[in-house]
Amino acid sequence: MRILVGVKQVLNLDEEFEMRGDGLDVDQDYCDRALNEWDDYALEEALRIRERGGGDIEVVAATVGGEEATAELRKCLAKGADRGVRVWDDCLRDCDGMMVAHVLAAIVRREDPALVLTGVQGADHGQAQTGVAVAALLGWPWAAVVRALEFSADAGEAIARRELEGGLEECIRIRCPAVLTIQVGINTPRYASLRGVTQAAGRPVDTPAFERLGIDAAAIASARASRVRRMYVPQKPRPRMIEGSVREQAAELAALIRDIRGDRR
Amino acid sequence: MSAILVIAEHRRGVLRPVTLELVTAALAVREELRARVEIAIIGGGADALTPALSLEGVDELLLVPTPIDAFQPECHAAAGEALIAARRPRLVLIPHSVDGISYAPAIAATGGHGYASDVSALRCEGADIVATRSAYREKARVELDFPGRQTVVITVRPGSFLPATRAGGGMPVTTLAVPGVPLNSEHCGFIEPEPEADVDVSAAEFLVAVGRGIGEQAMTGEVAQLAGRMGATLACSRPIVDAGWLPKSRQIGQSGRTATNCRLYLALGISGAVQHLAGMKHVETVIAVNRDPDAAIFSVARFGLVADVAELVAELRALFP
Numbered sequence: 001m002r003i004l005v006g007v008k009q010v011l012n013l014d015e016e017f018e019m020r021g022d023g024l025d026v027d028q029d030y031c032d033r034a035l036n037e038w039d040d041y042a043l044e045e046a047l048r049i050r051e052r053g054g055g056d057i058e059v060v061a062a063t064v065g066g067e068e069a070t071a072e073l074r075k076c077l078a079k080g081a082d083r084g085v086r087v088w089d090d091c092l093r094d095c096d097g098m099m100v101a102h103v104l105a106a107i108v109r110r111e112d113p114a115l116v117l118t119g120v121q122g123a124d125h126g127q128a129q130t131g132v133a134v135a136a137l138l139g140w141p142w143a144a145v146v147r148a149l150e151f152s153a154d155a156g157e158a159i160a161r162r163e164l165e166g167g168l169e170e171c172i173r174i175r176c177p178a179v180l181t182i183q184v185g186i187n188t189p190r191y192a193s194l195r196g197v198t199q200a201a202g203r204p205v206d207t208p209a210f211e212r213l214g215i216d217a218a219a220i221a222s223a224r225a226s227r228v229r230r231m232y233v234p235q236k237p238r239p240r241m242i243e244g245s246v247r248e249q250a251a252e253l254a255a256l257i258r259d260i261r262g263d264r265r
Numbered sequence: 266m267s268a269i270l271v272i273a274e275h276r277r278g279v280l281r282p283v284t285l286e287l288v289t290a291a292l293a294v295r296e297e298l299r300a301r302v303e304i305a306i307i308g309g310g311a312d313a314l315t316p317a318l319s320l321e322g323v324d325e326l327l328l329v330p331t332p333i334d335a336f337q338p339e340c341h342a343a344a345g346e347a348l349i350a351a352r353r354p355r356l357v358l359i360p361h362s363v364d365g366i367s368y369a370p371a372i373a374a375t376g377g378h379g380y381a382s383d384v385s386a387l388r389c390e391g392a393d394i395v396a397t398r399s400a401y402r403e404k405a406r407v408e409l410d411f412p413g414r415q416t417v418v419i420t421v422r423p424g425s426f427l428p429a430t431r432a433g434g435g436m437p438v439t440t441l442a443v444p445g446v447p448l449n450s451e452h453c454g455f456i457e458p459e460p461e462a463d464v465d466v467s468a469a470e471f472l473v474a475v476g477r478g479i480g481e482q483a484m485t486g487e488v489a490q491l492a493g494r495m496g497a498t499l500a501c502s503r504p505i506v507d508a509g510w511l512p513k514s515r516q517i518g519q520s521g522r523t524a525t526n527c528r529l530y531l532a533l534g535i536s537g538a539v540q541h542l543a544g545m546k547h548v549e550t551v552i553a554v555n556r557d558p559d560a561a562i563f564s565v566a567r568f569g570l571v572a573d574v575a576e577l578v579a580e581l582r583a584l585f586p
Contacts, residue, residue, distance in 0.1 A: 011401065012401075012402075013401045013402075013404050013405075015557070015558075015559060017404075026401065026405060097380075097382075098373065098374065098380060101370075101374060120366075121366075123402065124400070124401055124402065125398075125399075125400050125401070126382075126383055126399070126402075126539070127382045127383065128361075128366040128370075128382055128383070129366070129369075129370035129373075129380070129382050130370075132338070132366065132367060132368070132369075132370040132371050132374075133370040133371065133373065133374035134374075135371065136342065136370065136371035136372075136374040136375050137374050137375075141339065141449030141450055142338060142339075142367075142371070142450075143338065143367070143450055144338070144363070144366055144367040145363050145366070145367070159453075161456065162363065162367075163363065163520055164276070164363050164364070164455075164520075165362065165363060165519055165520065166458065166519075166520070166521075166522070166523075167457075167458025167459075167513060167516075167520065167521055167522070168455055168456070168457065168458060169455065169456040169458075170335075170336075170452060170454075170455055170456070171452075171453040171454050171455075171456060172450050172451065172452055172453060173450065173451050173453055174449060174450035174451075175449040175450065178449070178450075184503075184504075184507060185503070185506070185507035223377070225373055225377075225378065225379050225380035225381075225411070225414070226379060226380060226381050226396075226409040226410070226411055227409060227410055227411070227412055228407055228408070228409060229395065229407075229408040229409065229410050230407070230408050231400060231405050231406070231407045231408075232405065232406055232407075233404070233405055233406075234405070234406045236563070236564040237564055237565075238563065238564075238569070239551075239553065239563055239566040239567055239568050239569035240567065240568050240569070241568075241569045241570070241571070242568060242569065242570045246572055246573070246576045246577055246580055247580050249570050249572055249577060249580075250577055250580030250581050250583075250584060251580075251584065253552065253568075253570060253577075253581065254581060254584040254585065256552070256568060257495060257529070257531070257552075260528075260529050260550055261471065261496065261529065
């Protein structure tokens with residue numbers, strides 16, 4: 001049995017960053033790259049299912065990204081994933097989330113897992129669309145914003161808790177194979193051990209071309225659901241800043257708090 | 266004439282207020298799109314919600330009965346697809362809420378529609394719809410359009426539009442039957458938030474809230490003591506709860522409590538994720554302390570300090586003996 005975890009390499013902007021010449025994105029020289037936090041929780045959940053379920057479960061980490069995204073797959077392998085899959089094609093440059101969903105759906109078809117887990121959203125753009133879109137494209141059941149999970153391979157179903165607004169949760173029962181989007185806080189993701197990092201070097205990362213996934217660039221390009229007109233840095237309202245040494249800051253803050261609280265009495 | 270379709274959100278028989286914000290968003294672009302505004306209520310108990318949605322400028326209410334009362338994403342997606350097929354709307358507005366993000370992407374993916382999520386502003390340029398959303402953790406903003414798409418599905422960020430309040434009436438109420446779909450998941454009940462044993466952060470007038478930037482668990486105790494001396498109630502952002510440092514009852518934000526009564530909010534080491542801001546950005550006086558001068562929390566603060574929280578708290582303890 002196989003669990004596929006969809007992961008994304010996200011970009012974190014440096015404090016000082018610049019827009020790209022065409023004004024459609026940031027200049028990637030001003031970013032560092034990281035594994036999406038939500039996907040880290042999804043991976044951890046898959047690894048725990050494998051550990052509870054015995055040895056016949058394979059955890060596959062899959063990503064849609066260029067060569068640089070291999071680093072995040074290596075992190076997943078170091079934490080315990082068995083295998084990585086990375087898919088890229090030049091048509092994905094400046095792609096939108098729907099194009100990614102189409103490619104990820106093709107990877108899922110090829111891998112034929114019993115369960116797909118992915119983060120609720122990417123930490124960079126927070127689109128919160130990939131997992132649900134993948135499920136719809138596959139015609140699979142899905143549930144979003146899962147914060148507790150019991151997966152039963154034998155019964156072919158899962159019991160999950162969805163986190164709703166205001167502290168409310170919903171319990172659901174869902175048929176599998178299914179796509180579940182995982183909320184942060186469902187578990188505590190592990191760190192990779194030194195041994196894990198060493199072992200990860202020997203584990204395979206497959207990079208199938210579009211043809212091997214049964215998709216083509218024209219079809220993926222036509223799945224685009226939005227186009228960037230421009231990206232810009234918004235003028236944000238700034239507060240009155242309290243400056244000085246930390247001692248001076250604390251003194252002014254204390255006076256301010258007393259003033260505000262005093263006015264109320 | 267084309268249409269703007271607003272999909273109402275409700276839970277346990279109660280209309281969720283974000284629906285009224287979507288109506289405002291629809292009314293703002295209706296003239297440029299030369300569109301009717303239609304509100305669809307999917308699911309059981311729709312009749313009871315029609316008075317609250319009989320708003321000025323709304324042209325029609327659509328009731329879409331479903332076999333089950335609880336939210337079910339396949340059911341909502343199928344109903345949304347059937348509504349789009351029946352009404353051919355130019356624009357479909359859905360809340361960017363937990364339930365909204367559970368079916369909106371499915372409608373867009375299945376139908377091949379234009380799609381943008383968590384949108385905070387909308388406008389038209391000629392026949393084009395232009396949606397604005399945040400990028401890179403709120404540090405940048407992006408404008409999107411949807412070339413070649415007849416229908417554009419958009420999830421709208423809660424709090425981006427004022428709720429529509431002007432009552433209307435006399436609009437037709439139409440019941441629309443949609444074909445059933447096989448449902449592969451079922452609702453097994455709600456789990457209520459744990460009752461506040463010792464504290465009600467939503468009642469407090471003065472909150473001192475801690476976030477990931479406090480660095481270590483021991484700081485929660487120090488800040489709790491300081492808050493006590495200041496006459497404040499201790500609160501926190503989500504990562505502190507996820508780390509197990511403070512109980513869920515202390516959490517301010519979308520999945521926690523709202524700072525309903527708060528007049529003064531001191532945010533220590535909170536970066537200001539949109540989910541946290543949803544619970545506190547309305548507070549009259551927000552004072553934000555963060556090491557990152559670009560932290561999003563500063564955009565909702567009246568006063569700001571760029572400082573290390575631990576160092577600042579150490580100084581404050583001397584000033585609040």
